[in-house]
Each structure stands twice: as structure tokens, then as C-alpha cells.
Amino acid sequence: VTAHFQFSTELKVRFSETDAQGVAHHAAYLDWLEVARVEYLARIEGGYQGLRDKGIEATTLEAHVRYRAPVRFDDSLVVRARCGDVRGARFRFDYVIERNGEPVADGWTTHACVDARTLRPTRMPAWLKQELARADSASAPSSAESAS
Amino acid sequence: VTAHFQFSTELKVRFSETDAQGVAHHAAYLDWLEVARVEYLARIEGGYQGLRDKGIEATTLEAHVRYRAPVRFDDSLVVRARCGDVRGARFRFDYVIERNGEPVADGWTTHACVDARTLRPTRMPAWLKQELARADSASAPSSAESAS
Amino acid sequence: VTAHFQFSTELKVRFSETDAQGVAHHAAYLDWLEVARVEYLARIEGGYQGLRDKGIEATTLEAHVRYRAPVRFDDSLVVRARCGDVRGARFRFDYVIERNGEPVADGWTTHACVDARTLRPTRMPAWLKQELARADSASAPSSAESAS
Amino acid sequence: VTAHFQFSTELKVRFSETDAQGVAHHAAYLDWLEVARVEYLARIEGGYQGLRDKGIEATTLEAHVRYRAPVRFDDSLVVRARCGDVRGARFRFDYVIERNGEPVADGWTTHACVDARTLRPTRMPAWLKQELARADSASAPSSAESAS
Numbered sequence: 001v002t003a004h005f006q007f008s009t010e011l012k013v014r015f016s017e018t019d020a021q022g023v024a025h026h027a028a029y030l031d032w033l034e035v036a037r038v039e040y041l042a043r044i045e046g047g048y049q050g051l052r053d054k055g056i057e058a059t060t061l062e063a064h065v066r067y068r069a070p071v072r073f074d075d076s077l078v079v080r081a082r083c084g085d086v087r088g089a090r091f092r093f094d095y096v097i098e099r100n101g102e103p104v105a106d107g108w109t110t111h112a113c114v115d116a117r118t119l120r121p122t123r124m125p126a127w128l129k130q131e132l133a134r135a136d137s138a139s140a141p142s143s144a145e146s147a148s
Numbered sequence: 149v150t151a152h153f154q155f156s157t158e159l160k161v162r163f164s165e166t167d168a169q170g171v172a173h174h175a176a177y178l179d180w181l182e183v184a185r186v187e188y189l190a191r192i193e194g195g196y197q198g199l200r201d202k203g204i205e206a207t208t209l210e211a212h213v214r215y216r217a218p219v220r221f222d223d224s225l226v227v228r229a230r231c232g233d234v235r236g237a238r239f240r241f242d243y244v245i246e247r248n249g250e251p252v253a254d255g256w257t258t259h260a261c262v263d264a265r266t267l268r269p270t271r272m273p274a275w276l277k278q279e280l281a282r283a284d285s286a287s288a289p290s291s292a293e294s295a296s
Numbered sequence: 297v298t299a300h301f302q303f304s305t306e307l308k309v310r311f312s313e314t315d316a317q318g319v320a321h322h323a324a325y326l327d328w329l330e331v332a333r334v335e336y337l338a339r340i341e342g343g344y345q346g347l348r349d350k351g352i353e354a355t356t357l358e359a360h361v362r363y364r365a366p367v368r369f370d371d372s373l374v375v376r377a378r379c380g381d382v383r384g385a386r387f388r389f390d391y392v393i394e395r396n397g398e399p400v401a402d403g404w405t406t407h408a409c410v411d412a413r414t415l416r417p418t419r420m421p422a423w424l425k426q427e428l429a430r431a432d433s434a435s436a437p438s439s440a441e442s443a444s
Numbered sequence: 445v446t447a448h449f450q451f452s453t454e455l456k457v458r459f460s461e462t463d464a465q466g467v468a469h470h471a472a473y474l475d476w477l478e479v480a481r482v483e484y485l486a487r488i489e490g491g492y493q494g495l496r497d498k499g500i501e502a503t504t505l506e507a508h509v510r511y512r513a514p515v516r517f518d519d520s521l522v523v524r525a526r527c528g529d530v531r532g533a534r535f536r537f538d539y540v541i542e543r544n545g546e547p548v549a550d551g552w553t554t555h556a557c558v559d560a561r562t563l564r565p566t567r568m569p570a571w572l573k574q575e576l577a578r579a580d581s582a583s584a585p586s587s588a589e590s591a592s
Contacts, residue, residue, distance in 0.1 A: 015482060016323055016475040018316035020369050025312050026208040030175035031460040049518050060174040064212045070267055073316050074493050119218055164327040164471055166464035168517050173460055179312040197370050221464050222345050322504040323474035356470040360508045366563055415514055
């Protein structure tokens with residue numbers, strides 16, 4: 001399943017992210033997906049901050065998380081992320097969160113490029129579109145992978 | 149659209165919930181949905197804490213949020229919530245978040261009853277099932293409402 | 297002790313604010329102090345948002361919290377706040393957090409007025425200084441109060 | 445100044461930790477101090493989780509932060525931490541947060557060992573006291589260090 005993800009980042013569950021059930025609170029996962037997204041975009045020239053410096057923000061349109069197994073304080077997690085489905089001003093990220101090689105959550109988010117001041121939709125810069133498309137095709141499964 | 153929601157609660161966007169885009173961070177919405185869920189369940193005998201006292205937790209299986217318009221510091225929001233689709237150990241909440249009568253976000257979450265100690269799925273107590281079903285039918289649209 | 301506090305606001309401990317010790321996480325208290333501060337300033341013409349609209353931000357210089365008793369999910373809290381010690385661009389807030397009339401925490405924060413764009417210290421507007429001084433003297437203990 | 449700190453950890457400011465002033469929210473610093481504290485204790489046999497497994501929690505009694513310069517999204521921070529002043533059930537941590545070698549904040553927290561179930565004060569285990577004292581003396585400045 002995770003063969004399609006070429007990018008991943010690691011993090012540890014912070015104590016401040018746990019709740020009274022003794023597990024990570026479900027809202028913390030959105031922060032972790034964002035951490036992965038930011039690091040993913042950092043591979044692109046300028047990164048997320050570079051976008052912001054050019055007056056472009058990526059705003060979140062939709063977020064979806066499926067919680068498959070609880071994670072606990074100090075657990076080491078791997079967040080895999082993949083950008084794709086770049087259309088017009090919009091793009092989508094898919095994620096899998098793993099612990100010890102086992103998926104504990106997955107999800108996706110959709111985003112739009114907006115003007116940093118007005119927060120209104122703006123055309124995605126051609127260079128970003130190209131970069132995301134390149135990253136997308138790079139992480140697309142080869143026929144060998146999809147056979148496995 | 150919101151005719152189906154009989155329950156609602158109000159809150160204000162906290163400064164700590166904003167981010168560097170000058171709007172509420174998208175993860176804060178999950179906290180707000182939870183606030184609404186907790187207050188919704190508080191109408192049921194014992195409420196959420198009552199469930200916890202009986203050794204039952206409601207764990208989150210899935211969360212979905214659609215962000216339709218940014219909200220800002222100090223905005224007054226109304227969170228409408230409705231519980232339904234109670235099956236076995238599982239149940240679902242639907243939400244709409246409004247500002248000045250206009251929807252700014254909507255979403256849904258699914259949950260399962262779990263044993264508070266083991267966090268393993270447990271049968272939903274009959275009384276809770278009944279209460280949620282009653283609340284569900286109570287908030288179902290009448291033909292008069294659906295005509296409006 | 298709380299005779300000196302004329303302003304107070306109420307809130308409930310959110311589930312998202314708890315941690316794996318089963319109590320509210322210690323960082324959540326800073327959010328609550330901020331909620332009280334914002335509502336305190338809302339009594340002043342324009343409030344905190346009014347300050348921001350004029351290009352002035354209140355930045356936090358120091359924060360101190362003393363945790364006296366743990367608070368739990370769904371606990372109803374009263375946060376008492378008082379502004380004082382207005383000097384130049386700086387001012388200080390003192391707080392007590394109570395549950396059922398018993399103090400569970402206290403603390404203080406110091407702040408400076410800064411230019412909203414540069415975040416550099418800026419002179420506190422005369423009207424704000426006056427308002428804060430007035431609020432300060434209004435909440436100062438009378439001899440009768442201090443005798444009790 | 446930082447010669448006394450032998451322990452440090454690194455982190456990046458997350459976007460979710462920023463606020464509408466465009467800087468990291470002041471409550472996020474408490475999370476960062478906790479991250480440093482947890483990693484500091486991880487050097488001790490069993491670490492923080494080991495303490496929890498033995499039914500001991502470290503609860504926070506007091507927290508103090510001095511904010512010296514704003515930090516922004518994606519800033520790389522070094523959090524230096526030192527444990528000391530171990531008395532009875534209590535101990536204290538001191539911290540400095542740096543960016544590019546310059547201090548941007550400092551602070552301290554005090555803690556007590558409590559029984560994990562009752563959250564009541566409990567005697568600090570001798571082995572922990574010894575370990576903390578050892579870590580403390582190890583991080584004390586030698587005459588050579590204090591001369592630099």
C-alpha cells in the first residue's frame with residue numbers, strides 16, 4: 001500500500017498531544033499531516049515559506065482522517081505523504097501514518113492557492129504546478145509496483 | 149439545510165486558535181465539533197462524563213471537515229450537531245458551523261464505544277442507543293420542515 | 297483574596313485540553329488566561345480587535361502560572377483577571393482560576409504594545425492607558441474590602 | 445550563559461503553532477519545554493514513560509516563560525534544558541530557547557512526583573533522585589567553563 005509514497009517524515013507523539021483517554025487526541029493528527037505537507041513542499045524550490053514570501057498561501061478546503069489504531073505518548077510515527085490531483089488552483093495530499101511499519105491512520109486533504117492578503121483563490125504559479133506534477137509522477141506507482 | 153439540526157452551541161474563536169494566515173487553524177474545527185458533541189451528549193442522562201464513569205469511552209473512527217469560508221479571531225460561531233446512524237457499537241455525528249447565519253464549514257465524525265481501560269470496542273449500552281435513536285428521530289425533518 | 301478582581305469569565309475544560317494524566321494540560325491554562333484577557337479588553341472601547349484594527353498588537357513578554365490543584369474534563373472554571381501596573385508601553389495582568397469557589401491556579405502575564413506589522417514596541421495610545429488605569433483603580437481594593 | 449546546559453534538543457516551529465500575529469503563540473513554548481523535558485528524562489533509565497510505567501507521574505507545579513524575541517513558522521529552534529534543585533518530591537527545570545545561537549526565550553518549570561492514579565504527591569524514587577542529582581552535577585559549570 002505504501003509503495004506509492006516516496007516521501008515520509010518522522011515524529012514522536014508529544015505529551016501535550018495526548019488526551020484523557022491516554023492516547024493522542026484526534027485533532028493532533030491534522031497537525032502531523034501539516035508537518036508532513038510542509039516538509040514535502042520544502043523539497044520544492046523555496047518550500048512553503050517560499051510560497052508565502054511570494055504572497056501565496058495554501059489554504060485547506062477539506063480534511064479527512066481515518067483513525068485505525070490509537071497511538072500513545074512517545075510513540076514514533078512515520079507520516080507518508082503524496083501530492084497529486086493538481087487541477088487549476090487546487091491540489092490534494094494523501095497520507096498514511098505508520099507505527100512500527102503498521103498503518104495507524106490515513107487521510108487526505110485538499111487545498112487551494114490563495115492570495116496571502118485577501119485569502120481569495122489565485123492561480124497556482126506555473127512553476128509550482130510543474131513541480132507538484134513532477135513530484136506526483138515520480139511517486140506514481142510503476143507497473144511493477146502496482147503488480148505487487 | 150439546517151432545519152434538521154435541533155441542537156446547537158455557540159463559541160468564539162480564540163486567539164490561540166488562529167494561525168499565521170490570520171484565520172482559525174483548520175485543526176481547531178475538530179475541537180469545536182468535539183465541544184458540540186460533548187454538549188449534545190450532556191443532554192442525555194449522565195452525558196459524556198456519565199459514559200466515562202461507566203467505563204465507556206467514545207473513540208473517534210473518522211473525521212471529515214469541509215472548510216467553506218475562513219473564520220477569524222473573535223468571530224461568534226454556532227455549531228449545529230446531530231447524532232444518527234447508530235449501528236452496533238458505532239454512531240455518527242453531522243455538523244454545520246455557521247457565522248451570522250451563513251455556513252462556514254460542515255463535517256461529520258464517526259465513533260465507536262470502547263472499554264475505557266482497554267480501548268477495545270464494546271457494545272453500546274441499550275439506554276444510550278435508545279437515547280441517541282430518540283434524539284435522532286426528534287431531529288429528523290418533518291415533512292413541513294423539508295418543504296420550507 | 298479574590299475581592300480585588302472585579303472581572304471574571306467562565307469556561308469549561310474541553311476534552312481536547314486534557315492530557316494522558318487525565319487532567320487539563322498545563323499549557324491550556326495560558327489559552328484560558330488569554331480568553332479572560334481578551335474579554336477584559338472587550339469592555340474597553342473597541343476591545344482587543346479594536347486595538348488590532350488600529351495597527352496595535354499586545355505581545356506577551358512574560359507568563360507565569362502556578363498550578364494548585366488539577367482540573368478535569370468538563371470542569372466549570374471561573375477565570376478572574378485584573379489589569380494593572382501600566383508603565384510606558386507595558387502592562388500586566390493578574391489572574392486567579394477558580395472551581396466551585398476554590399482557587400485551582402493563579403498567574404500573571406506582562407505585555408507590550410507593538411506595531412502590528414513590525415512587532416516592534418510602540419507607545420500605548422493615551423486612550424488605552426487611561427482606560428486601563430481607570431479599570432485598574434476601579435478594581436483596586438477599597439479599605440473596606442482590604443479589611444475583610 | 446548556555447555553558448551550564450549540557451542537554452539540548454532541536455525542533456521546528458509548526459504552522460499550527462503560529463497565531464494571527466504571524467509568530468508562534470506563547471502557549472506553544474510550554475509544549476516545547478515539555479518536549480525538552482521528556483527527552484532529557486529519556487536519558488535516565490526508562491525515561492518519562494518508565495516513570496509512568498512505575499505508576500509515577502511528574503506533575504507541573506509552576507511554569508514561567510520570558511519571551512525575548514518572536515519566533516516564526518519554520519524557524520529552527522534549540523531548546524536547552526537542565527534539571528536541578530531536587531528536594532523531596534520536587535524538582536525544577538531551567539530552559540533557554542535559541543535560534544541561530546541567539547536566545548529567544550528562557551524559562552523554568554517546577555514539578556512534583558505524584559501517584560499516577562491519585563495524582564497525590566509521592567516520594568521521588570531514590571534511583572530517580574540519584575539520576576537527577578547526577579545529571580545536575582554533570583551539567584554544573586566547571587571553573588573552566590565559567591571562565592569562558
